[in-house]
Amino acid sequence: MAGHSKWANIKHRKGAQDAARAKLFAKFAKEIMVAAAKGGPDLSSNASLRLAVSKAKAKSMPKANIENAIAKGSGTSKNASDSFKEIIYSGNLKHGIILLVICLTDNQNRISSDIQYLFKKANGVIGKTGSIPFNFERKGILEIKIEGIKMDDLEMAIMESGAEDYKIEDEYVTIYTNPSDFDKVKEKMEKMGFSNFETAEVTFVSNDKVQLNEEELDKFMNSIEEFEDHDDIQAVYHNVDIDIIKE
Structure with a gap:
């Protein structure tokens, strides 16, 4: 889901069924609740909450859902949030594939067992x-x-915003920022009239891509879907170049 992988974005755009959206919004709500519980409900003073809300808004999560999650997390709702813990798993699959899996769970034993099962099913090995x-x-x-x-206006705005870099692929422009500059760049882009973000988050990007052939890529996509379908898995990042199919 959330993490910036082109596959996650493609899956979201093409799979806009009600069930898929409900699952996506539930994961956003969990992240918002945790951020609000740790740092309070004020977006201006809670950077983690601002990031979580930005991510949810970019994927069209309803305002009422966002406000409800903030209320639950900050304890202003009768149904206060459960205590969730972030756990990071990484591991290796065949063909040099590396996975980074971010989880938010209220049951560490359950997610540990489930992650081991998912890596084993994908013929992978878990790291530390x-x-x-x-x-x-x-x-x-x-x-x-x-x-x-x-495009001239957009590229000028990107250069003036303080972004590190940008890339044009298909019908999308992806703007990269230093994590500490994310809020500043986003705010400047919005002030210059560019606020309709398809993705707006601080995430992980791989600097070393591997290429797969069509059969390998298909199997990999199926494995990624199984990880992403787990309720306690917030994001899955990988180092596969899905734009190029190896001959």
Whole structure:
């Protein structure tokens, strides 16, 4: 889901069924609740909550759902949030594939068992819990659909915003920022008239991509779907280049 992988975005755009959206919004709500519980309900003073809300808004989560999650997390609702813990798993699959799996769970034993099962089913091996693979870098991501936009104006806005870099793929522009500059860049883009973000989050990006052939890619996508369908898994990041199929 949330993490910035093109597959996660494609899956969201093409799979807009009610059930898929409900699952996606439930994961956003959990993240918002945890952020509000830790830092309070005020977005101006709670950076983690701002990021969680930005991510949810970019995927069209209803305002009422967001406000309800903030209320639950901050204890202002009768149904106060459960105590969720973030756990990070990483591991390796065949063909040099590396996975980074971010979980939010209220049952550490359950998620540990389930993660082991998912890696085993994907013919993978789990690494050290809590570690971030060396080839993953934390980045701010803003994605904008370029249909109907003057590219000269957009590129000028990106350069003036303080973004690190940007990339044009298909009908989308992906803007990369230093994590600490994410709020500033996002705010500047909005002030310059570019606020319709398809993705707006601080996430992990792989610097070392591997290429798969069509059969390998199909199997990999199926494995990723199984990870992402788990209720306690918030995001799955990987180092597969899904734009290029190896001959």
